[in-house]
Each structure stands twice: as structure tokens, then as C-alpha cells.
Amino acid sequence: MKKYTRNSRVLLITRILSENPGKIVSLGYFSEIFGAAKSTISEDIMIVRETLEGAGEGWVETLAGASGGVRYITGVPEDKVLEFRDEIIGYLKNPERVVPGNFLYITDIMQNPSIISRAGAVIAGAFRDVKADYVITVETKGIPLAYETARYLGINLIVVRRNTRITEGTNVSINYLSGTQGLLSTMSLSKRAIKPGSSLIFIDDFMRGGGTLKGIRDLLKEFDSDLTAAGVMVDTGKQMIKSDMPFLSFAHFLGISEDGTVNIEPSDSLYL
Amino acid sequence: MKKYTRNSRVLLITRILSENPGKIVSLGYFSEIFGAAKSTISEDIMIVRETLEGAGEGWVETLAGASGGVRYITGVPEDKVLEFRDEIIGYLKNPERVVPGNFLYITDIMQNPSIISRAGAVIAGAFRDVKADYVITVETKGIPLAYETARYLGINLIVVRRNTRITEGTNVSINYLSGTQGLLSTMSLSKRAIKPGSSLIFIDDFMRGGGTLKGIRDLLKEFDSDLTAAGVMVDTGKQMIKSDMPFLSFAHFLGISEDGTVNIEPSDSLYL
Numbered sequence: 001m002k003k004y005t006r007n008s009r010v011l012l013i014t015r016i017l018s019e020n021p022g023k024i025v026s027l028g029y030f031s032e033i034f035g036a037a038k039s040t041i042s043e044d045i046m047i048v049r050e051t052l053e054g055a056g057e058g059w060v061e062t063l064a065g066a067s068g069g070v071r072y073i074t075g076v077p078e079d080k081v082l083e084f085r086d087e088i089i090g091y092l093k094n095p096e097r098v099v100p101g102n103f104l105y106i107t108d109i110m111q112n113p114s115i116i117s118r119a120g121a122v123i124a125g126a127f128r129d130v131k132a133d134y135v136i137t138v139e140t141k142g143i144p145l146a147y148e149t150a151r152y153l154g155i156n157l158i159v160v161r162r163n164t165r166i167t168e169g170t171n172v173s174i175n176y177l178s179g180t181q182g183l184l185s186t187m188s189l190s191k192r193a194i195k196p197g198s199s200l201i202f203i204d205d206f207m208r209g210g211g212t213l214k215g216i217r218d219l220l221k222e223f224d225s226d227l228t229a230a231g232v233m234v235d236t237g238k239q240m241i242k243s244d245m246p247f248l249s250f251a252h253f254l255g256i257s258e259d260g261t262v263n264i265e266p267s268d269s270l271y272l
Numbered sequence: 273m274k275k276y277t278r279n280s281r282v283l284l285i286t287r288i289l290s291e292n293p294g295k296i297v298s299l300g301y302f303s304e305i306f307g308a309a310k311s312t313i314s315e316d317i318m319i320v321r322e323t324l325e326g327a328g329e330g331w332v333e334t335l336a337g338a339s340g341g342v343r344y345i346t347g348v349p350e351d352k353v354l355e356f357r358d359e360i361i362g363y364l365k366n367p368e369r370v371v372p373g374n375f376l377y378i379t380d381i382m383q384n385p386s387i388i389s390r391a392g393a394v395i396a397g398a399f400r401d402v403k404a405d406y407v408i409t410v411e412t413k414g415i416p417l418a419y420e421t422a423r424y425l426g427i428n429l430i431v432v433r434r435n436t437r438i439t440e441g442t443n444v445s446i447n448y449l450s451g452t453q454g455l456l457s458t459m460s461l462s463k464r465a466i467k468p469g470s471s472l473i474f475i476d477d478f479m480r481g482g483g484t485l486k487g488i489r490d491l492l493k494e495f496d497s498d499l500t501a502a503g504v505m506v507d508t509g510k511q512m513i514k515s516d517m518p519f520l521s522f523a524h525f526l527g528i529s530e531d532g533t534v535n536i537e538p539s540d541s542l543y544l
Contacts (some may be wrong), residue, residue, distance in 0.1 A: 008319070010283045011282045019290065047283070076414065094486070099441035101439075105462070111431060139432060140433065143416065144398075144416075147388075157384075159383060159412060166373055192380075
């Protein structure tokens with residue numbers, strides 16, 4: 001059997017925990033792959049824990065008992081969260097983002113993994129104590145961010161469709177008033193997607209009045225389920241849900257001035 | 273300044289590289305956060321490299337010169353790839369996945385981060401030498417897998433829409449024959465999404481005849497760009513693109529028997 005030094009073990013444990021956030025990895029698993037006693041692995045995990053937690057890079061929880069193991073909980077240091085928020089604001093202020101109709105083009109931001117993975121880590125860290133069985137979003141632009149939040153929390157993603165799909169089996173559909181275009185829209189979800197009695201975190205790219213969020217809550221009633229938190233990249237600072245549940249956004253979009261200036265303010269709802 | 277031991281440095285370097293696959297991280301960055309000489313950091317990186325590469329967990333490239341740094345290239349050990357493929361086949365064979373119309377429900381698989389992150393790592397590892405500026409998919413089900421592939425490759429994602437959106441600015445649209453429902457469909461992409469002359473990897477959940485892939489290639493002509501590889505979770509083993517470009521799939525779906533058996537075969541196009 002291959003011999004592992006402590007250096008090798010702690011870095012491979014870090015690698016495995018980083019790739020499996022929110023999941024319990026058993027001491028027995030590490031013990032087997034390294035051919036080392038559980039007491040040795042426990043010492044290794046202590047080093048991983050002290051180093052990651054000392055750097056503000058989340059938390060390493062050890063779980064005792066028969067299912068004894070270790071779980072990495074995502075977290076982002078406060079200074080990096082603020083730095084990230086400012087970076088996002090810098091991108092959003094770029095006047096080249098204004099498209100006809102005075103909309104802000106943010107698709108490239110929502111599809112850039114080095115931005116979205118950090119945003120997902122910030123949201124997962126902020127909502128680490130929120131009860132959640134799934135992360136939910138409505139297609140399409142918020143899917144990568146919702147996926148990252150789910151991955152970092154170690155739970156599954158649910159994507160609500162705008163049309164029913166024949167490959168989804170029986171669907172539940174509701175009508176709601178869509179904020180972006182002020183139109184009556186439909187949202188649809190497979191009957192088998194959510195276990196009844198579930199708690200969900202809603203993630204999207206942009207929130208105007210909160211119409212989509214309200215639609216999601218109505219849809220979730222059909223699954224005897226409800227939202228426990230919500231997070232978006234950008235909001236207008238005008239939605240009315242803040243007192244209702246934990247809500248996180250990175251920036252407020254306050255419109256475009258006549259001279260073409262994009263009015264963006266930092267959001268204060270970062271849950272630091 | 274905080275003092276870091278070698279154990280702490282190698283595990284934090286592993287953490288940073290794991291969170292930034294495909295990206296160049298400079299030696300100077302590590303040198304600054306650890307308050308250590310570049311020669312010390314070089315020794316640390318040697319340990320990280322030997323351990324990760326020894327475990328089959330990808331490659332750590334060091335880059336000399338003014339932009340000297342280190343880049344982590346995603347890779348998955350061969351035995352884990354085969355184990356993962358067999359796990360996927362086990363999920364797909366479940367007869368409860370059959371929905372009216374003899375379609376296979378795979379939405380839960382495509383939205384499960386612990387499955388999709390591994391699938392993305394396998395695809396990124398297989399296509400590590402393919403020239404690619406972006407990963408491209410068509411909404412909706414393939415987005416998480418396409419996102420993960422892009423994240424592991426360190427490049428951006430492009431999502432083609434089925435309708436034009438007013439928040440995207442000027443759009444380029446084409447019509448194509450959609451395989452799943454045999455219908456004439458539209459795909460649409462913002463004029464500003466892709467730099468002309470780009471190379472792209474196409475990722476989707478399912479490929480039947482390859483109609484969507486052909487549509488994407490037609491759409492990309494409008495951007496003077498083309499595909500260099502393609503990957504899907506499941507195919508029918510019948511598409512005609514294999515000789516045309518590198519193509520990866522995990523399983524062949526061969527239909528549903530009268531007794532309800534889901535006929536799934538392992539795919540041999542895994543690029544091991």
C-alpha cells in the first residue's frame with residue numbers, strides 16, 4: 001500500500017472536503033484510503049480544521065458516533081465578501097451593459113464560473129443555519145447561481161420551468177405576474193420534484209418587486225412546502241420580503257440616468 | 273503576521289487550487305498570503321503536485337516567467353470514472369423513471385450537485401487538451417452540467433435561449449429540428465455573448481439524433497465560431513458526430529421494453 005505523509009494526508013483531506021461541501025465523509029473512508037489508524041486521521045482533521053477555520057474558509061464539523069465523520073461547511077471571510085460585493089458593483093456600473101429598453105445586461109456575469117462560484121459560496125455561508133432541503137430557481141439566468149448555492153450547501157437543486165415538458169411526467173402549473181415584463185406568466189414543476197413538507201431557499205439573478213418569489217411560494221403550497229430564505233445577485237431595494245425571511249443580495253439597481261449612468265448601490269443585506 | 277506551517281500551507285494551496293481550476297494563481301499571491309519566500313512556496317507546490325497527481329486527482333502545472341504561477345487541471349482517476357459511469361447506469365435503470373410517453377425522467381440527476389460535479393470533472397478532464405473558449409448549452413436541463421464543465425475548465429458558460437429576451441439586447445436566432453419532440457424549434461443568443469472566432473464545447477443532458485448539436489453549429493456560424501467537442505450525460509448511441517469531433521457520453525439509452533425494463537448500456541466514449 002502507498003505510504004502517505006501527514007502533508008499528503010492533510011492536503012488530500014482538504015481536497016476531498018472542498019469537493020464535497022455539506023456532505024458527511026466518514027473517518028473510516030479516510031482511514032481506508034490512507035491505510036492509517038482513525039486516531040491518526042483525527043489528528044489530521046484537527047490540522048485541516050484549525051487551518052481552514054483560521055483562514056476564515058468555512059467550518060469543519062466533526063460528528064461522533066457510529067456515523068462518525070467530518071463535514072465541511074462553506075464560509076467566506078468577511079473581508080473577501082465585501083471585496084467580492086465591490087467587484088460585482090464595478091462590473092454592474094459599466095455603461096456598456098445598458099441594452100435597449102434600459103435593461104441591464106448581466107447574462108455574462110451569471111454565466112461566469114469564477115464569479116458565480118464565489119457568489120454561491122457567500123450565499124451558502126450566509127444561509128448555513130437556514131433549514132433547507134432544496135435550492136429552487138425559475139429558469140433560466142439564475143440556474144448557475146442556484147446550482148452553486150445548492151452544491152455548497154450539499155443539497156439538491158430544483159428548476160421551475162416556464163412551460164410544461166412531456167419528459168417530466170405529471171406537472172403542477174400556476175400563473176403569476178412576472179416582474180421583468182409585467183406579464184402574466186406560467187410556472188410549472190414536475191409532481192415528483194419535491195417531497196411534501198420541504199423547506200427551500202429561492203435563488204435568482206434579479207429581483208424587482210418579488211412577483212416571481214410570490215409565485216414560487218404559491219407553487220410550493222401545492223407541494224405542502226415553503227421558502228425559508230431567498231438570495232439574488234441584484235435587486236431594486238424595493239421588494240417587501242426582507243422582514244419575512246432571511247434575504248441576501250449583492251447590489252441594488254436603481255435605474256439608468258438620462259446621461260447613461262448606471263445607478264448601483266452596495267446592498268447591506270449580506271448577512272456577515 | 274500569522275505563522276503558517278508547511279502542513280497549513282500545502283492544505284491552503286490545495287484549497288485555493290481546488291476552488292480555482294484552470295486558472296493561473298501566481299507564486300507571488302501565495303508568497304504574500306503566507307509571508308514566505310517564493311522558494312519555500314515552490315517546494316510546497318511540489319508537494320501538492322506530487323500528492324494530487326499521485327492520487328490521479330488531475331495535474332498541477334507550473335508556469336515559469338514573469339507571469340510565473342501554478343494552474344490546476346481537473347482530472348479524475350480512471351477507476352473512479354468507471355465507478356461513476358456504473359453508478360449513473362444504476363440510477364437510469366430504475367423503472368420508476370419511466371414517465372407517460374416512454375420518456376426517461378432524469379431531471380433529478382441533472383440537478384443533483386454531487387452527481388453533476390463529478391460528471392463535470394470527468395468531462396473537463398477528458399477534454400483538457402481540447403481548444404475551447406466557452407462551454408455552450410441550450411436551456412434548460414443541461415445547464416448545471418455545462419456550468420460544471422466550464423468551471424472545471426476555467427472558462428465561461430454560454431446558454432442558448434429558446435426565445436429571444438428583451439434583457440439580452442440584439443439577438444441572433446435560428447430555427448432547427450428538435451430531436452426530443454420532433455418539432456421545429458427556435459434558438460436564440462445575444463449578439464454580445466460570443467467573441468467571433470471562438471471554439472466551444474457543447475454540453476447537454478441527452479442527445480438523440482444530434483439535431484440540437486447541428487442547430488448550435490448553425491447558430492455559431494453567425495458568430496464565426498465552431499464546436500471543438502461535445503459531451504452529454506445520456507445518448508442513444510445513434511448520433512453521427514463521433515467521427516467529427518471528440519464526443520463523450522456516460523450511457524446509451526436504448527428504449528423501454530414492453531415489460532417496463534429500461535434498456536441502458538454503458539458508453540464506451542469516456543476518453544480514458
